[in-house]
Structures are given as C-alpha cells and as structure tokens.
Amino acid sequence: MNHQGTKTIETDRLILRKFIPADVRPAFQNWCSDDQVTKFLTWPTHKDVAVTEMVINDWISRYSEKTFYQWAIVYKEINEPIGSISVVEMDEKSQKVHVGYCIGRKWWHQGITSEAFSAVIRFLFDEVKTNRIEARHDSNNPNSGKVMEKCGLKYEGTLRMADWNNQGIVDACMYGLLAEDYYRHIAR
Numbered sequence: 001m002n003h004q005g006t007k008t009i010e011t012d013r014l015i016l017r018k019f020i021p022a023d024v025r026p027a028f029q030n031w032c033s034d035d036q037v038t039k040f041l042t043w044p045t046h047k048d049v050a051v052t053e054m055v056i057n058d059w060i061s062r063y064s065e066k067t068f069y070q071w072a073i074v075y076k077e078i079n080e081p082i083g084s085i086s087v088v089e090m091d092e093k094s095q096k097v098h099v100g101y102c103i104g105r106k107w108w109h110q111g112i113t114s115e116a117f118s119a120v121i122r123f124l125f126d127e128v129k130t131n132r133i134e135a136r137h138d139s140n141n142p143n144s145g146k147v148m149e150k151c152g153l154k155y156e157g158t159l160r161m162a163d164w165n166n167q168g169i170v171d172a173c174m175y176g177l178l179a180e181d182y183y184r185h186i187a188r
Contacts (some may be wrong), residue, residue: 003066016071026080028052040141095131102159139171148175
C-alpha cells in the first residue's frame with residue numbers, strides 16, 4: 001500500500017481532517033459522552049472531558065505516522081466535529097483495511113456518515129491503493145449496515161458471537177468492498 005497518513009478530504013457538507021486540541025469539547029459534547037452513540041461501540045462513553053482530551057491528544061501525537069488514519073468529521077454548517085472515522089485495523093500482506101466510524105445522534109439519518117465513508121473509501125482506493133476495505137457492525141445495529149451498503153460494501157456474512165462491544169459478546173455482520181469492484185461498479 002502507498003500510505004499517505006491522515007490527509008484532509010472535503011465533500012459537499014463535510015471536511016474530514018486531523019483532530020486538533022480545540023476539538024476536545026465539541027467531541028465530548030457531540031458524541032463521546034452520549035450512551036446512545038457508544039451503545040454498539042468498543043470504547044466506553046466518556047464520563048469526563050478529560051478522557052476525550054487524552055484520546056484526542058493521543059491521536060494528535062500519532063499523525064506523523066504514515067499508517068495512521070483518524071479523521072474528525074467536521075460539519076461545515078457548524079464548523080465543528082460531529083463524529084470520527086478511522087482505519088481501525090490494517091493487514092499489509094492482504095492490503096486490507098478495516099474502517100470504523102461514529103457520529104453524534106443529532107446527525108443520524110441524514111446521510112452524513114455515508115458521505116464521510118464514501119470519501120474515505122475513494123481516498124483509500126485511489127491514493128493508498130488498498131485492495132480491500134471492510135467494516136462490521138453488531139447485528140442489533142442494522143443502521144450501521146445500511147451505511148456500509150449505501151457506500152458499496154457487500155454483506156459477506158455474520159460471524160456468530162465473534163465480536164464484543166458495550167453490549168458484551170455479539171454477532172458481527174461483515175461487509176467488504178474490493179478495489180476491482182469499486183472501479184468496475186462505483187467509481188465511474
């Protein structure tokens with residue numbers, strides 16, 4: 001793969017960019033402190049802004065790494081981050097990346113996550129030259145799967161009791177998109 005690190009990506013409504021220290025308070029308020037947002041995630045709800053600050057400072061310290069991809073989803077209308085999207089796992093041998101995302105509840109069901117994920121997919125295929133992008137969701141969170149399908153990922157099956165999140169051990173619905181399918185059917 002041709003690693004680029006976290007580069008700024010712009011869409012119609014969004015700017016996907018590196019986190020900065022000023023993002024701590026909006027991140028805490030817009031999604032990190034909301035139990036409904038973190039319900040199906042693998043990290044706990046932040047009970048204090050200091051936790052959000054620690055996490056964001058860690059991300060900021062890693063931006064010099066070319067293999068680190070962690071974007072703030074900034075909604076242009078309010079010019080502050082409303083969520084995040086990142087490469088959470090990577091396999092160099094198979095040229096595969098696994099993407100995870102979350103967005104504040106106020107912005108659910110508006111196509112914002114799909115817009116962000118589609119832009120990241122384009123970047124990962126066109127610039128990083130990955131061969132496969134995958135994502136998974138808890139079977140009890142079908143709306144996340146709808147985002148994946150809208151972005152061109154195909155449902156590949158459910159791995160029974162193969163994942164964990166804030167609900168405990170859960171089924172993982174797996175989705176994937178190959179570069180050859182992306183260029184044949186999506187990137188026209």
